[in-house]
Amino acid sequence: MRDGFEETETVRGRLSYPFAEGPKAGGAVDIAPGVKWVRMPLGGSLAFINCWALKDGDGWAIVDTGMGNPATAAAWRDAFQNVLGGAPVTRVLVTHMHPDHIGMAGWITRKFDCRLWITRVEYMMCRMLAADTGREAPEDGLRFYQRAGWSQEALDTYATRFGGFGKAMHALPDSFRRIVDGEKIRIGKHEWEVVVGSGHTPEHACLYCAELKLIISGDQVLPRITSNVSVFPTEPDGDPLRDWMTTLSAIKPRVPDDVLVLPAHNEPFHGLHARIDQLVGGHERALGRLERLIAEPKRAIDVFGVLFKRTINNDVLSMATGESLAHLNCLMHRGAAVRETDPTGVDWYRAA
Numbered sequence: 001m002r003d004g005f006e007e008t009e010t011v012r013g014r015l016s017y018p019f020a021e022g023p024k025a026g027g028a029v030d031i032a033p034g035v036k037w038v039r040m041p042l043g044g045s046l047a048f049i050n051c052w053a054l055k056d057g058d059g060w061a062i063v064d065t066g067m068g069n070p071a072t073a074a075a076w077r078d079a080f081q082n083v084l085g086g087a088p089v090t091r092v093l094v095t096h097m098h099p100d101h102i103g104m105a106g107w108i109t110r111k112f113d114c115r116l117w118i119t120r121v122e123y124m125m126c127r128m129l130a131a132d133t134g135r136e137a138p139e140d141g142l143r144f145y146q147r148a149g150w151s152q153e154a155l156d157t158y159a160t161r162f163g164g165f166g167k168a169m170h171a172l173p174d175s176f177r178r179i180v181d182g183e184k185i186r187i188g189k190h191e192w193e194v195v196v197g198s199g200h201t202p203e204h205a206c207l208y209c210a211e212l213k214l215i216i217s218g219d220q221v222l223p224r225i226t227s228n229v230s231v232f233p234t235e236p237d238g239d240p241l242r243d244w245m246t247t248l249s250a251i252k253p254r255v256p257d258d259v260l261v262l263p264a265h266n267e268p269f270h271g272l273h274a275r276i277d278q279l280v281g282g283h284e285r286a287l288g289r290l291e292r293l294i295a296e297p298k299r300a301i302d303v304f305g306v307l308f309k310r311t312i313n314n315d316v317l318s319m320a321t322g323e324s325l326a327h328l329n330c331l332m333h334r335g336a337a338v339r340e341t342d343p344t345g346v347d348w349y350r351a352a
Helices: 070-081 105-114 120-130 139-147 152-161 240-254 272-293 317-333
Strands: 029-032 037-045 049-054 059-063 089-095 115-119 186-189 191-198 202-210 214-218 259-261 337-341 347-351
Touching: 029 259, 037 070, 049 186, 049 259, 070 105, 070 272, 089 105, 105 115, 115 120, 115 214, 120 337, 139 152, 240 272, 272 317, 317 337
Parallel strands: 059 089, 089 115, 214 259
Antiparallel strands: 029 037, 037 049, 049 059, 186 191, 191 202, 202 214, 337 347
16 A cells, blocks of 8 residues: 555646755755755655655654655654754654655654654554554455456465555554644644545545645645555445545635645646646546446456556556556446456446
8 A cells, every 4th residue: 555556647738846856865955934845765666755844943843754664764864963953853744644654653753752643544544554464364355356356376466465564664653643624733833724635545634834835735636646546455345536536626625726736756846726637537537438448347457458558567466456446436336337246256347
């Protein structure tokens, strides 16, 4: 469950990028008074995650933390000493529970004896998934992917890899400060409003500052890639794609188009409303292609070609399957598709 598999979007029109380049290793870029942009290493195609330091009295509030590993710890030590001037961290705010965002939260909060601020569902979901670390793959999970059409080899790989979520993060603190949609949080001299979205994760928090005309969007709105929106074995009949598109559209009347968007991946950009339209429109077009494809019955693994531009290998099979099922479930919830299970226990989808 991380942002490693996302369909590339061609961004046209009204998006613009005001910063010529991002921060160098060990450095920072000043976004606005009291707002610094730092990057933490990820490796892989995404390379890094954007994290944000907000001046908070005599210290700094940190928004998102990077993956929990020694390389990120070393990068944070450098940042604390240099670009943040040795000042303390007053609190850690996390947009959502994926390890590249929350992975160092436990380490930082313990280092500075400060509180983790996060929505309740994200905290609880993270604790639940971390508790699976080292556990054998459950029958529900194996059955879920078998129904999607996975081969026995793929199922064996899933069973071998299951329980790795907690390995990419430091143990969470045992308590947290809950943040809720619409809440206004005073951080230093500025007020930030919590704007909650759903679909990528259940209760993802963005932070909007009207005075500075900034929104920290996490993975809810990204400029060059689209966030993974997947169905998982824990909720096989869920409709996260509807949740995601609905909450994306709800951001437009709440957050003006003249903000600078500070995303977790890629670069800060202007053009929030245009990007939301691109994201929602892209998924609606994908749903249309999918509905045409399943005029003849198809399994979840048979529909990758109309949803993704890249070849699906074993490294991204679970995320591609989850995203395909999100689109298929969305069609079913709209009454545009039906699902039938064959005698071997495999699900087939066809247009209604």
